[in-house]
Amino acid sequence: MNIDFLGHFHPLVVHLPIGILLFAILLEYLFHKRNSKQLMQVVLLLGAISSLIAALFGWLLSFSGDYDADLLDSHKWAGILLCIFSVALWIWKKYVPQMAYDRLVSHVLFGMMFLTLVLAGHYGGSLTHGADFLSFKVQNQEDEKTTTLFLAPVTDTSSGTVYDKMITPILSAKCYNCHNAAKKKGNLRMQTFETLMKGGKTGPSIDPGDPVHSELIKRILLDIQDDKRMPPKGKKQLNNEEISLFYWWVQQGASKNVKIQDVKKNDTLLAFFSNNSKPEAPKLNLPLINKADSIILSKFKNSAWEIHPIAKESPYLDVSAISFTSLSNEELKKIESIAPNIAWLNLANTQINDEAMQTIAKCTNLLKLTLSNTVISNASVMELKKLLKLQLLNIMQTKIDDNGLRELCKMAGLKKIYCWNSLVTKQMVAECIKNFPGIEINNGENTSVKP
Amino acid sequence: MDEFEQHQYQANRRKFLLGSAIGLGGIALQGLVGCTSTPIAKKILEASGEEVLNQPLGSPHFMPTAKRVVYLFQSGGPSQMELFDYKPMLYKMHGQEIPASVMGLNRVSGMVSNQYSFPLARPACNFSQYGTNQTHLSELIPHTASIVDDLCIVKSMVTDQINHEPAMIFTQTGNQLSGRPCIGSWLSYGLGSMNQNLPAFIVMLSKGGGDQPISNAAWSSGFLPSYHQGVQFLSGKDPVLFLQTPDGVERMDRRRALDYIKQFNLLQNEKWQDPEIESQITQSEMAYKMQMAVPDILDLSKEPKHILEMYGPDVTKPGTFAHNCILARRLIEKDVRFVQLYHLGWDHHGSIFSGIRRATMQTDQASAALVKDLKQRGLLEDTLVIWGGEFGRTSFSQGKLTHEGFGRDHHPSAYTTWMAGGGVKAGMVYGETDDFAHNVVKDKMHVHDFQATLLHMLGIDHEKFIYKSQGRRYRLTDVSGKVIKNILA
Numbered sequence: 001m002n003i004d005f006l007g008h009f010h011p012l013v014v015h016l017p018i019g020i021l022l023f024a025i026l027l028e029y030l031f032h033k034r035n036s037k038q039l040m041q042v043v044l045l046l047g048a049i050s051s052l053i054a055a056l057f058g059w060l061l062s063f064s065g066d067y068d069a070d071l072l073d074s075h076k077w078a079g080i081l082l083c084i085f086s087v088a089l090w091i092w093k094k095y096v097p098q099m100a101y102d103r104l105v106s107h108v109l110f111g112m113m114f115l116t117l118v119l120a121g122h123y124g125g126s127l128t129h130g131a132d133f134l135s136f137k138v139q140n141q142e143d144e145k146t147t148t149l150f151l152a153p154v155t156d157t158s159s160g161t162v163y164d165k166m167i168t169p170i171l172s173a174k175c176y177n178c179h180n181a182a183k184k185k186g187n188l189r190m191q192t193f194e195t196l197m198k199g200g201k202t203g204p205s206i207d208p209g210d211p212v213h214s215e216l217i218k219r220i221l222l223d224i225q226d227d228k229r230m231p232p233k234g235k236k237q238l239n240n241e242e243i244s245l246f247y248w249w250v251q252q253g254a255s256k257n258v259k260i261q262d263v264k265k266n267d268t269l270l271a272f273f274s275n276n277s278k279p280e281a282p283k284l285n286l287p288l289i290n291k292a293d294s295i296i297l298s299k300f301k302n303s304a305w306e307i308h309p310i311a312k313e314s315p316y317l318d319v320s321a322i323s324f325t326s327l328s329n330e331e332l333k334k335i336e337s338i339a340p341n342i343a344w345l346n347l348a349n350t351q352i353n354d355e356a357m358q359t360i361a362k363c364t365n366l367l368k369l370t371l372s373n374t375v376i377s378n379a380s381v382m383e384l385k386k387l388l389k390l391q392l393l394n395i396m397q398t399k400i401d402d403n404g405l406r407e408l409c410k411m412a413g414l415k416k417i418y419c420w421n422s423l424v425t426k427q428m429v430a431e432c433i434k435n436f437p438g439i440e441i442n443n444g445e446n447t448s449v450k451p
Numbered sequence: 452m453d454e455f456e457q458h459q460y461q462a463n464r465r466k467f468l469l470g471s472a473i474g475l476g477g478i479a480l481q482g483l484v485g486c487t488s489t490p491i492a493k494k495i496l497e498a499s500g501e502e503v504l505n506q507p508l509g510s511p512h513f514m515p516t517a518k519r520v521v522y523l524f525q526s527g528g529p530s531q532m533e534l535f536d537y538k539p540m541l542y543k544m545h546g547q548e549i550p551a552s553v554m555g556l557n558r559v560s561g562m563v564s565n566q567y568s569f570p571l572a573r574p575a576c577n578f579s580q581y582g583t584n585q586t587h588l589s590e591l592i593p594h595t596a597s598i599v600d601d602l603c604i605v606k607s608m609v610t611d612q613i614n615h616e617p618a619m620i621f622t623q624t625g626n627q628l629s630g631r632p633c634i635g636s637w638l639s640y641g642l643g644s645m646n647q648n649l650p651a652f653i654v655m656l657s658k659g660g661g662d663q664p665i666s667n668a669a670w671s672s673g674f675l676p677s678y679h680q681g682v683q684f685l686s687g688k689d690p691v692l693f694l695q696t697p698d699g700v701e702r703m704d705r706r707r708a709l710d711y712i713k714q715f716n717l718l719q720n721e722k723w724q725d726p727e728i729e730s731q732i733t734q735s736e737m738a739y740k741m742q743m744a745v746p747d748i749l750d751l752s753k754e755p756k757h758i759l760e761m762y763g764p765d766v767t768k769p770g771t772f773a774h775n776c777i778l779a780r781r782l783i784e785k786d787v788r789f790v791q792l793y794h795l796g797w798d799h800h801g802s803i804f805s806g807i808r809r810a811t812m813q814t815d816q817a818s819a820a821l822v823k824d825l826k827q828r829g830l831l832e833d834t835l836v837i838w839g840g841e842f843g844r845t846s847f848s849q850g851k852l853t854h855e856g857f858g859r860d861h862h863p864s865a866y867t868t869w870m871a872g873g874g875v876k877a878g879m880v881y882g883e884t885d886d887f888a889h890n891v892v893k894d895k896m897h898v899h900d901f902q903a904t905l906l907h908m909l910g911i912d913h914e915k916f917i918y919k920s921q922g923r924r925y926r927l928t929d930v931s932g933k934v935i936k937n938i939l940a
Contacts, residue, residue: 444827
C-alpha cells in the first residue's frame with residue numbers, strides 16, 4: 001500500500017486537535033476552579049498527540065501536489081508551530097515545577113497555541129475551499145447536484161468572444177472551485193486561457209480541433225460513477241447544452257479570440273442566447289395555498305365531476321361538470337369542501353340557477369368561470385361580484401341582461417366577458433366597451449375584416 | 452392488479468436483479484427502522500435510481516393555455532404561394548428559370564427529377580391586404596381573411612419529408628415511418644379524457660377532396676395502449692363502426708352482457724396481465740357510453756339556421772369538410788381533448804388554377820366559421836385550432852409551363868400553417884421566406900419545433916414526456932424540437 005494514501009485522512013484527523021485543544025483552552029480559562037491538574041495533563045497530551053498525527057498526515061498529503069505552494073507553506077508552518085506549542089504546553093503542565101513566572105508563561109503558551117491553531121485552520125480551509133471562501137459574498141444556494149442552467153443567458157451577441165462570454169462563465173460556475181491558482185487539483189488551473197490549455201498532470205486538457213482526444217471533453221463525457229469523471233459526482237454538473245458547447249468550441253479550434261458575431265449560429269449556440277432560452281411556463285399568479293385534502297378529492301373520483309389539478313404539484317383545481325349535465329344546486333354544494341382550491345370552474349349546460357351563486361361565491365380563488373347555457377340571471381350578479389380574482393366570465397346563453405352586464409363590468413379584476421346569445425343588447429355591449437376599456441367583451445358580433 | 456402480479460407478467464432479468472438487490476436492502480432496512488410503510492419503499496426505489504417510466508402524466512407539467520386542440524389537416528400539401536405567402540417576385544419573373552442560388556441543393560421529388568428546366572410560375576390568384584396588420588392573403592380565402600386578426604400565420608414551416616405518407620406520418624408522430632403514436636394518442640395517453648362519455652381523441656375524414664389515400668397509421672397509438680388510438684367518425688348511417696346495438700337487443704341486455712364479458716376479461720387479466728385486456732375493458736365501457744353520447748353529437752337539428760349558414764352550404768351533407776367542422780365544434784364543446792380532421796385534395800401537380808379553387812371552396816368558409824364559432828362561445832380561449840398540411844409546393848412549375856396551366860410539385864423546405872386560440876399570439880405572422888417562397892430566411896419552425904410548441908401550450912414539457920418501448924425511450928419530438936416562444940401570447 002502506498003503510504004501517501006494515509007495523507008487522505010488528514011482532513012479527517014485534523015479536526016481532532018482543533019476540538020481537543022480548544023477544549024483545553026476552555027478548561028483553563030472558563031472552568032479553572034473545577035480544573036484538576038491531572039485532567040488538564042490528559043487533555044493536553046491528547047491534543048499534542050493528535051496534532052502530531054494530523055501534521056504527519058498533512059505532510060503526506062502535501063506530496064500529491066494538488067495545492068498552491070505558497071498557501072501550503074503557510075499552512076505547513078502554522079501546523080508545525082501548533083505542534084511545538086501544544087507539546088510544549090503539555091511538558092510545561094506536566095514536568096515543570098511551579099515557579100515565579102508560572103501564570104505568565106502559561107498565558108503566553110496558550111495564546112500562541114490558539115493563534116497558530118486559528119492560522120493553520122484558516123490556511124487549511126483556504127486550501128480546500130479556495131482562498132476566497134471566507135468572504136461575505138452571497139453563497140450560491142442551489143443544490144449542488146442540480147444540472148439546470150443557472151447562468152444568465154447571453155443577451156448581447158454583437159460583441160465579445162465565445163471564450164469570454166460563453167466558456168468562462170461555465171468554467172467559473174462549475175470548475176474553478178477545484179482548478180484555481182490556489183487549489184489546482186490534478187495540477188490543472190483553469191482561470192486563464194493559457195493555464196487551461198496547458199493542462200495538468202495528464203497533459204494538455206484541450207487538443208484544439210479534436211474534441212474526441214481532448215482530456216477535458218473525455219472527462220466531462222465519462223459516466224457519473226467513473227472516478228475520472230469531471231465534475232466529479234456530488235459537485236455541480238454540466239448540463240447537455242453546456243457539454244455540447246464545449247465539444248463544439250474544441251471542435252472549432254478552441255480559440256480565445258473568435259467573436260460570437262462571427263460564428264455560425266447553430267442550435268448549440270442558440271441554446272445560450274437569451275431569446276432562445278426555454279420559455280417560462282405560464283403561471284396562475286395565485287397565492288400558494290395548501291392542496292385540497294386527498295381524502296375529500298377521492299370522494300369525487302367515481303362521480304360525474306371532472307376534477308384535475310391544473311398542473312402537477314399545483315394546489316389549484318380545474319373543476320368541470322361537462323359530463324354532469326344533471327347537476328343541481330344541491331349537488332353543487334359538494335364542491336364547497338374544495339372551494340378555495342378551485343381556479344377554473346365550468347358549469348355549462350347544468351341545471352343550476354341563481355341560488356347556486358351562494359356556493360360559487362365561496363370559491364374565492366376563482367379565475368375562470370363558465371356558466372353558459374344555464375338559467376342564471378341578474379340575481380346572480382351580486383354574488384358574482386364577490387369573486388374578486390375572477391378574470392374570465394362566460395355568461396353565454398344565460399338570462400343576464402344589460403343591467404347585469406353593466407354591474408359585472410365594474411368588477412376590478414375582470415378582463416373578459418363572453419355574453420353571446422344572452423339578453424345583453426348590442427348597444428349595451430358598445431357602451432360597456434367604451435366605458436370599461438380594460439374589459440374585452442365578446443357578444444359574437446364578428447367585426448368582419450375587410451380588405 | 453397488485454404489484455406482485457404485475458411483476459409476474461413484466462419481470463425481466465434486469466428487474467429481477469434490481470429487485471433482489473433492493474429487496475435485500477429493503478428487508479434489512481425494515482428490520483432496522485421497523486417500518487413497512489410504502490413511502491419508505493418508494494424512497495428506496497428512488498434511491499436505486501430507477502426512473503418511473505410509462506406513467507401517464509395525469510396533470511400537465513405546468514399550467515396549460517390550451518386544453519383542447521382541433522387540427523384541420525390539409526392533406527396533399529397546400530400551396531403557400533396561392534394562399535398565404537405573397538411573393539410579387541413570382542409575378543415579375545413568371546416563366547424565367549428559378550435562380551440556381553435559390554434552388555440550391557434542395558431535394559426535389561422523383562416527379563420532377565427528369566425535368567431540366569424549372570420555370571417559375573406566378574401564383575394562380577391575386578392577393579389583398581387584410582386586418583389590422585394589413586396582412587397579404589389570397590383572394591381565394593376571403594373567409595380566412597376575415598379572421599386574420601385571430602390567426603398566427605407561420606410562414607416558415609420546414610419538414611424533412613417530400614412524399615405524402617412519410618411527411619404526414621412525420622407531422623403526426625415525429626417519425627417518417629408509421630408505428631409511433633400520433634399527437635392525439637400522446638395527448639390521450641398523457642392527459643386523458645375530460646369527458647366521461649367520449650374518447651379523448653376523435654378523427655374525421657372528409658370526402659370529396661382528392662385521390663391521395665390516407666392511412667390510419669396517422670391516428671394510430673403506436674406502442675401506447677391501443678385505447679389511445681383515434682376513434683374515427685364516419686359519414687353515413689353508422690358514424691362509429693360497430694357502435695350500434697343490433698336490432699332487437701335492449702340497452703339493459705347490452706349492459707348485462709357487458710358486465711358478464713367484463714368478468715371474464717378480468718379473470719383472464721388476472722392470469723395474463725396483458726395491458727391489451729385492460730384496453731379492451733375500457734373500450735367496451737367507452738363504447739357503451741358513446742352509444743348515448745354520439746347520436747347527440749351528430750344531431751344538428753337543434754343548430755340554429757344562422758350558425759349552419761356560417762359553415763356554408765355543405766354543412767348539412769355528412770362527410771363534407773364543413774359538416775366535420777361543425778361536428779368538431781360540438782365535440783370541443785363537450786371537452787374532447789383532440790379532434791383531428793383530414794381534408795384531402797391539396798395535391799396540385801397539374802392545373803393548380805382549378806385545383807386550388809376547388810380545395811379552397813371546400814375548406815375556406817368552414818375553417819373560418821369554426822374559429823368564429825369557437826370564439827363567440829368563449830372556447831377559443833383554451834382551444835387551439837391548427838390549419839396546415841404536410842409540406843408546401845414548389846415555386847417552379849412541374850412539367851412545362853403552358854398557357855393552359857401548370858402545377859406545382861412537393862416542397863418540404865418552406866410552407867405555411869396557421870394557428871388560432873389556445874394561447875397563441877393572435878394577429879401575427881411568424882417567419883419569412885425568400886422572394887420565391889422557396890427557402891426559409893428567418894425564424895424557421897421545424898415540424899419538431901411545432902410539436903414542441905403545441906405540447907407546451909397544453910402544459911407539457913416535450914422533453915419530459917417520454918414512453919419507453921422495447922428498450923428505447925420515445926418522445927413525440929424524438930430527439931429535437933424547441934418551443935417557439937415568440938408565437939406564444
